[in-house]
Amino acid sequence: MIRLSSGIPDVDKKIQGGFPEGEAILITGEPGTGKTIFAIHFLYNACKEGHKCAMIATEETPEKIIDHGRSIGLDMEPFVESKQLTMLRLLEKRVSNVEDKYGNVSMNVSDLNNFKYIIPEDVEVIVLDNLGAFAIGMELKLFKDKLETLVYTFSEEKKTSLIIMDATAHELTHRIAEYSTYGTIRLMTKENPYTGKMERFMSIPKMRETEISLELINYTITGEGIKLLQPKTNR
Numbered sequence: 001m002i003r004l005s006s007g008i009p010d011v012d013k014k015i016q017g018g019f020p021e022g023e024a025i026l027i028t029g030e031p032g033t034g035k036t037i038f039a040i041h042f043l044y045n046a047c048k049e050g051h052k053c054a055m056i057a058t059e060e061t062p063e064k065i066i067d068h069g070r071s072i073g074l075d076m077e078p079f080v081e082s083k084q085l086t087m088l089r090l091l092e093k094r095v096s097n098v099e100d101k102y103g104n105v106s107m108n109v110s111d112l113n114n115f116k117y118i119i120p121e122d123v124e125v126i127v128l129d130n131l132g133a134f135a136i137g138m139e140l141k142l143f144k145d146k147l148e149t150l151v152y153t154f155s156e157e158k159k160t161s162l163i164i165m166d167a168t169a170h171e172l173t174h175r176i177a178e179y180s181t182y183g184t185i186r187l188m189t190k191e192n193p194y195t196g197k198m199e200r201f202m203s204i205p206k207m208r209e210t211e212i213s214l215e216l217i218n219y220t221i222t223g224e225g226i227k228l229l230q231p232k233t234n235r
Helices: 009-014 033-049 060-069 077-081 110-117 140-156 168-171
Strands: 025-030 052-057 085-089 125-131 161-166 184-192 199-206 218-221 225-230
Touching: 009 225, 025 033, 025 125, 025 140, 025 168, 033 052, 033 060, 033 125, 033 161, 033 184, 033 225, 052 060, 060 077, 060 085, 077 085, 140 161, 161 168
Parallel strands: 025 161, 025 184, 052 085, 052 125, 125 161
Antiparallel strands: 184 199, 199 218, 218 225
């Protein structure tokens, strides 16, 4: 099986080298757990490896996301300028067809199934941040149907996708997105029983065709992004 690196070497070691190519992976987490940073690691590495990429940003502007990348030493702007990375900003209830300095189009897109019309055909890697923006207020079965259609479309077109979803929306939809995607990584904060301090942990409950451990993985966010901590730091 061909795999795409998560962009975080120590995470790759936990999932047999990376995410299965052409499949959809769900990343969920609370605020401050590094969901967007995780996505930036993945996106930057995919661009560096020569893949055509797209990021669908529902909550932040391309400028802010690029600034986030620069803050951890991953500057994505050269990929945007070379057209290797397309950053699609979705600004609901605003005038469509307005271009920003990155040459992207602001569109009123409220239907998940419309994404296939705005993503360039030659794109191989997609990041959607944040799926939760579409889940709140939508009837549960309709949300499930639309997500499954989106995931199926990406898979049929051999597009590897990383779908970010905030923990609140994930819980409100009864974690139903986990059934529609190929794998799930949960990011969380909880008290470390060994240190008595609140720390960040990662769980990988599902990754099809991949040998995984269900142990919680302690990690931190540094000036270089997400770093996994050695188990001995938990004792």
